[in-house]
Amino acid sequence: MKRVLVATGGGDCPGLNAVIRAIVKRAQQEPDWEVIGSIESFNGILREPTEIRVLDERAVAGIHVQGGTIIGSTNKGGPFAWPIKNKDGSWDFVDRSDEMIRKLQYLGVDAVISIGGDGSQKISQALFEKGLNIIGVPKTIDNDLSATDFTFGFQTAVQIATEAVDKLVTTAASHNRVLVLEVMGRFAGWIALHAAIGGGAEVCLIPEIPYDLNKVLERLKARYSKGKGNAIVVIAEGAKPKDGSIVFAESKEVGYSNLRLGGVAHKLTEELKMAGFEADMRETVLGHLQRGGIPTAYDRILATQFGVKAFEMVLEQRFGQMVAYRHPNIVAVPLSEAVGQPNFVDPGCDLVKTAKGIGISFGD
Numbered sequence: 001m002k003r004v005l006v007a008t009g010g011g012d013c014p015g016l017n018a019v020i021r022a023i024v025k026r027a028q029q030e031p032d033w034e035v036i037g038s039i040e041s042f043n044g045i046l047r048e049p050t051e052i053r054v055l056d057e058r059a060v061a062g063i064h065v066q067g068g069t070i071i072g073s074t075n076k077g078g079p080f081a082w083p084i085k086n087k088d089g090s091w092d093f094v095d096r097s098d099e100m101i102r103k104l105q106y107l108g109v110d111a112v113i114s115i116g117g118d119g120s121q122k123i124s125q126a127l128f129e130k131g132l133n134i135i136g137v138p139k140t141i142d143n144d145l146s147a148t149d150f151t152f153g154f155q156t157a158v159q160i161a162t163e164a165v166d167k168l169v170t171t172a173a174s175h176n177r178v179l180v181l182e183v184m185g186r187f188a189g190w191i192a193l194h195a196a197i198g199g200g201a202e203v204c205l206i207p208e209i210p211y212d213l214n215k216v217l218e219r220l221k222a223r224y225s226k227g228k229g230n231a232i233v234v235i236a237e238g239a240k241p242k243d244g245s246i247v248f249a250e251s252k253e254v255g256y257s258n259l260r261l262g263g264v265a266h267k268l269t270e271e272l273k274m275a276g277f278e279a280d281m282r283e284t285v286l287g288h289l290q291r292g293g294i295p296t297a298y299d300r301i302l303a304t305q306f307g308v309k310a311f312e313m314v315l316e317q318r319f320g321q322m323v324a325y326r327h328p329n330i331v332a333v334p335l336s337e338a339v340g341q342p343n344f345v346d347p348g349c350d351l352v353k354t355a356k357g358i359g360i361s362f363g364d
Contacts (some may be wrong), residue, residue, distance in 0.1 A: 001032055001033070001034050001108075001113075002032055002033050002034070002107070002110045002111065003033070003035075003036060003107070003108050003109045003110055003293050004023070004033060004034075004035050004036075004109070004111045004112070004113060004311065005035075005036050005037070005038055005045075005052070005104065005107075005109045005111070005112045005113070005114075006020055006035060006036070006038070006055065006069070006071065006113045006115065007037070007038045007041045007042055007044075007112065007113070007114050007115065007116075007279065008020070008041060008069040008071055008072070008073045008079075008115045008116065008143060009041035009042070009073055009074065009114065009115070009116035009117075009119075009120035009121055009123070010041075010073060010075050010116040010117045010120045010139065010140070011073070011075055011117070011141075011291060012067070012069060012291050013139050013140065013141055013152070013153035013250050013293035013297070014066050014067050014141075014152070014156035014157070014291070014293065014294070014299055015139070015152035015153050015156070015295040015299040015300060015302070015303035016068065016069040016139065016153075016303070016304075017060075017063040017064060017066050017067075017068065017069055017070055018060075018063075018064040018065065018152070018167065018295065018299070018300045018303035018304050018307065019115055019137055019139075019152070019303045019310070020037070020055065020060060020069065020070065020071065020303070020307065021060040021063050021064050021304070022064075022303065022305075022306070022307025022311075023035060023055075023113060023307040023308075023310060023311050024055050024056065024057065024059070024060045024238055024313040025057075025060070025308075026307065026308045026312065027311055028057060028139060030315070031232065032040075034054070035054075035055040035056070036053065036054055036055060036074040036107075036109075036130040036364045037049070037052060037053050037054075037070070037071035038054045038071065038230055039050055039051035039052065039053065039071055039072050040071075040073060040074040041072075041073060041078070041116070041120070042076055042078060042079050042100060042123075043077060044071075044072075045077075045100050045103050045104060045107075046077075046079065046099075046100055046103075046210075046363045050103070050107070052107070052336070053069070053071065053257075055071075058278065058307045060294055061267045063293050064188050064201050064295075064304065065294055065295075065300070065320070066294070067291075067292050067293045067294060067295065068292070071258065074119065074241035075119065076122055077093075077133045078094070079096050079097040079123065079127070080095050080096075080097050080126060081093040081094075081095070082094050082096045084108070085292055088094060093121050097127060097130060098130070101127070101130060101131070101132055101133060103104060109283050110133065111133040111134070111135065111240055111314045111315075112127075112132060112133065112134045112135070113134075113136075113137060113310045113314065113321070114127075114134055114135070114136050115134045115136075115137040115139050116136075116137075116138075116139055116143065117139055117142070117144075117151075118140070118141075118144065118145060118339055118342065119361050120134045120136075121138070121322060121335055121338055121339050121356070122339045124135060124335055124341055125320070125335040125336055125338075128319060128320040128335060129356055130133055132142075132252070133314075133317070133319045134319055134320070134335075135310050135313050135314055135318070135319060135321060135322070135323070136321070136322030136323065136335050136338060137306050137307070137310050137322065138151045138152075138306075138322060138323065138324065138338065139151060139152060139153060139206060139230070139324050140153060140154070140156055140189075141153040141156070141157035141184060141185075141191065141290060141291060142154070142184065142185050142186050142188050142190065143188065143190040143191070143343060144186065144188040144190070144193070144342050144343045144344065145338060145339075145342070145343055146338075146340075146341045146342060146343035147322060147324050147333045147337050148322075148323075148324035148325045148326070148338075149213065149324075149325045149327050149331075149338070149339035150192045150325055152219075152295070152299045152302045152303040152306065153291075153295070153299055154190065154191070154299075154300075155296050155298045155299050156181070156290075156293070156294075156296045156298075156299045157183075157184065157191050157290040157291070158190075158194040159179070159198075159296050160196065160286065160289060160290050160293070161183045161191055161192075161194075161234070161286060161290060162183055162194070162195045162199045162357055164195075164199075164286055164289075164345070165181060165195055165196070165198070165199025165200070165201060165226075165232055165234065165285065166199055167203060168174040168232055168284060169199070169200070169230075169232060172230040172231065172232060173230045174282065175222075175230075175280060176227070176228050176230055176277065176278045176279070177230055177281060177282055178220055178223075178230065178232075178233060178269075178272075178277075178279050178281045178282075178283065179230075179231075179232055179233070179281070179283075179284060179286050180233040180235060180265040180269055180279070180282070180283045180284070180344060181195075181201075181232065181233065181235070181265070181283075181286065182235050182236075182237055182262070182264060182265035182266055182283065182285045182286065183195060183235070183236055183237065183286050183290065184236075184237055184286070184287070184290050184291075185206075185207075185236045185237060185238060186237065186238050186239070186261060186343060187207050187238045187265050187342070188207065188208075188236075188342065188343065188344050189204075189206025189208050189209075189219075189236045189238070189239070189344075190223050190343075190345060191236065191265055191290070192204055192205070192206050192234045192235065192236035192239075193206055193345060193351055193352070193355065194351075195234050196234040196355060196358070196360055197351070197354065197355050198294070199232065199234070200232070201232040201233060201234045202219060202220070202231040202232055202233065202268060202359070202360065202361065203216055203219055203220065203231065203232075203233040203234070203361045203362075203363065204213045204233075204234050204355060204361070204362055205233065205234070205235040205236065205239040205268070205362065205363055206236045206239055206345055206362065207236055207238035207239055207240065207246070207344070207345075208344050208345040208346070208347055209345075209347050209352075209362045209363070209364050210239075210240055210241060210242040210243075210244070210363075210364075211239065211240075211242065211362065211363025211364065212242055212364065213241055213271055213272070213363070214275070215361060215363045215364065216233075216268075216272070216283070216361065216363040217272060217275050217277055218231075218233075219361035219363075220272070220277060220279070221277070224279055227279075227306050229279070233268070235264055237261040237262055237264055238261055238263075238264075240264075241271070241317060241326075241363075246259075246261060246264070247261065247262065247263040247264045247267050261267075262285065262287075265283035265284070265285060266283050268283075269281045269282075269283055304342055305325070305330045306323045306325075306330065309323045309330045309332070310323050313332055317364040318332050318336065320335055320336075321333060321334055322334070322335050322338040324338070325341035347362075347364075349356060
């Protein structure tokens, strides 16, 4: 019996369970293959005792409609930076990648399918370079991987953000307010851009186009007459003013290396008040609502395509590669290409031109 191990790493994302289900259902068509899952990415292999579970037909029945992941996820630690607590309470980080590969061999694992975003796939590439038979599956609500046209989870996040804009429109009109919606995306503005167009916002602020506060102020004032009016601003968590910086906090969580973005909506309203804008303003931060809940049909289908393709790449021994969507096909690309260049919004792209064409201001 041959074994493929599945791991889900990084932040959770709508569609993860659909990928897992697709891998298992495709593997069931091969009589000599078994699928197992590592709990919380590769942490399940590194822990003592080992935390893995068999993924069979019963385990994955109906999970494609569920958010999250049945095998858990984590964006802390990992095989190359495993946290070790010292007696004095301080922490060190050790490389356990060789040990993990040996454990996988001991468990009879013939191949690994790693489902994750940029950070997870960098780990996949490093493990491949150490000789591990590994396949990558791209996952991120931020849509910031350039090797694939879309990542699953993104469309669900956009739908949630757009529905939030729809709801804010009515309350903004009722109170003559400016409502500022802060959405995720880290250093990519894709969620904000799509939600602003889909929801009909007046202003969209994204990391790729640093904003001029005076231009934002000008657009908002145009929405008011004799003290009455309303407006919606969609702002990505990584947005920043010209000659300014992003709003972030250093994480104190052990093993978490990313900056914790957030708070830019509040900063913007404070800047507008200081600039003399007198309209009533409120902020809404969607946060992890964008990561949870039932995935849209689009994301379920894309995730299912990724899962089937990933297992077929295992059968073809196309290791060191990642599944990707290149419309209209599901293809394989080298992991090194997948993590080489982020997918950021091009300020001159058609979608930005479309937004400007319907009057959305980017503060530029």
